[in-house]
Amino acid sequence: MRTHSLAFEPFPHALQHGRLSLFWALAGALAIPGVLPYAFALHPSLLARIPVPLPVFFALQLIQGFVLLLLLSWIGLRLGQGNGLDSPLARAFVYRAPIAAPLRTLAAACIAGGVTGLAIMVLDRVFEPFMPPAPLPAHGYPELWKRLLASFYGGITEELLCRLFLMSLLVWLLRKLSARKEATPAGWMIRTGIVGAAVVFGLGHLPAAAGVWPLSFVVVARTMLLNVLGGIPFGFLYWRRGLEHAMAAHFCADLVLHGIGGS
Known part of the structure; x- marks a missing residue:
């Protein structure tokens, strides 16, 4: 049976997700x-x-993003509770709880992201x-610091939206709609949540x-496949x-794409 190697017992009251949401x-x-x-570049x-x-x-x-992410993070944490979906390291940090697994697993995640x-x-x-040919930006491609700074948005903000909120919501909905009454969601529910969030991640791009090309079949297929290729392993890690x-x-994948790929 799969166990969440970093999880500990969930807090008994919904409001106790508040500090982590903040x-x-x-x-x-x-x-x-x-x-x-x-x-802008x-x-x-x-x-x-x-x-x-x-x-x-x-x-x-910043203010608008904070308000939106506060709500969506709380919903994601609340819905992920009991479904094996959580933010265990940050939860341990915020609530001063022990971490049940070594941090070296983050290095493996970084390598997976780079690959x-x-x-x-x-x-x-x-x-x-x-x-179709892409027009070169008027002032050339963005400077390296701008590309690397953008990686934080992908690694943090997009993961809060697509994994913590959306994937947790999809898995929760599937459990609610299913007749299954077991303590954990079925594997197909998790897989559907992973793929569903990855597809929405692609649609969001x-x-x-x-803004660069006309939306032909090839452009849509490329955009979807490239983003789903990232979204699925990110969902699996979540x-x-x-x-x-x-x-x-996600952060390391963006570092490779922005730093080496120059995108």
Whole structure:
């Protein structure tokens, strides 16, 4: 029987997820302004559409992101309770509880993320001959620091949205809709949650792709496959090791893609 190697007994009251939700909401919100220099470098026209001074815009993005992530993180933690989906390392840190497994497993997650990033780069090269030409940004590709800073958004904020909230929600819904009354969700429920969250993760990248190319079949297929290729191992790590391992893998995959791949 599979056991969550980092999990400990859940807190008995829903409000006791509050401090952990605050922790992740703050971390995820701080990562949002970090991705904006990268986005503005790729699409300079976005700057002209901002109706307020740039510092005010950054502050508004941070506040809005914090409020949204606070709600979604709490929901994800609450729904993941009892389904083997949790944030065990951060929970131990926030609530000063012992950690039941060595932190060296994070290194394995980082390696898995790096390999995933390389696999995505290879698949991207396979699609390259069939893709329409992409216009070069007016000021060239974003500087390395902007690309690396954007990795925090992927590793933290996207994982809070896609794994902690969405995957937990999907697994919870499947258990509610199923006649199964056992203590843990069936394997197919977890797998469906992993794939479902990965597909939504891919769909969420289509608007960015549409800003570069017309949304042809090849463009949609490339965008979906590249992102699902990342989303599935991240979801698997969330299930087996906890949210922090999914974050570490996603962050390292983005480091490879942004640092080596230059995307």
